[in-house]
């Protein structure tokens with residue numbers, strides 16, 4: 001959404017738009033490296049061109065006024081900037097409220113209050129990080145409004161870490177750092193190769209040749225808070241604890257190479273936890289291989305690693321479900337598709353497919369028709385390009 005549309009929405013909600021400023025934060029698609037971030041591993045996401053817009057203006061009475069065009073029934077949410085609490089009745093607005101809270105807890109001066117309208121052009125609860133997009137658009141807007149200095153590479157990295165804290169301590173989802181990092185720091189035309197243990201990172205050109213990314217939304221919505229996300233994280237921690245007790249010197253699962261994991265995995269007492277850990281370790285190895293394959297232009301290998309990632313999430317991590325498995329299996333049948341896998345946390349949401357441009361229409365027709373026949377409702381398609389990270393517009 002453009003600056004003028006955001007400003008028009010602001011005017012409609014708050015009467016006039018004098019002195020308001022506009023910001024944007026994208027969603028993200030993770031190419032590969034799922035459930036590795038909180039296991040100290042690598043990820044390879046890129047920012048999208050779709051995302052969330054915000055128009056904001058300062059107030060001087062210490063009050064927040066928040067409105068989302070995507071949740072009109074909730075209306076304008078109001079509360080003071082101090083003493084912010086998570087209120088289930090505030091729905092979406094808990095994310096910007098959480099951002100204000102963690103910024104203030106971190107000593108950043110968000111004191112005088114503000115009013116903000118947001119609107120997005122991306123599906124919510126579809127594994128494309130609509131919540132990180134909302135957090136980062138709030139943070140970038142407040143940095144602009146209150147001169148918080150969360151600018152440049154390091155400022156954006158701090159912003160991402162604060163966004164993760166919103167999820168962990170305010171929303172109650174023990175998520176990793178990937179989403180906020182990709183949303184805050186993404187670059188058009190590039191994938192972000194991030195080591196989540198050290199935050200070392202570099203950008204890899206997203207050269208897909210004649211191919212494009214097609215996102216297939218299963219239209220099975222979920223929120224991470226309701227999903228088994230936190231349970232999976234606990235299972236990984238239990239697996240690590242068992243191996244450490246037996247003598248493995250690893251501070252996270254992804255410290256282990258697949259060979260090392262083979263030596264220690266018998267120490268994991270629960271076979272379910274063993275499978276969760278196997279996914280994390282092998283997925284991390286796949287990210288390293290996929291990054292090299294992308295850099296070397298070996299797209300066939302890149303696609304094959306994507307397929308393996310999906311199977312590992314399906315069979316070992318059990319975070320896919322029949323809708324996502326159906327889409328992946330349909331995609332794998334198509335010659336024009338190099339590879340396809342669930343993207344994001346799973347339990348619903350989107351499959352990412354790398355598809356030859358000439359076959360894109362046929363791919364969507366085939367997948368759409370069969371999906372409806374097998375699952376009983378429609379899937380939808382997005383042909384979003386990679387885009388830049390959170391910014392003023």
Ligand code: GLA
Pocket residue numbers: 033034035036037038175176177178179344345346
């Ligand atoms: C969600 C979380 C991320 C990451 C992915 C799975 O998107 O927010 O931190 O764990 O799931 O890879």
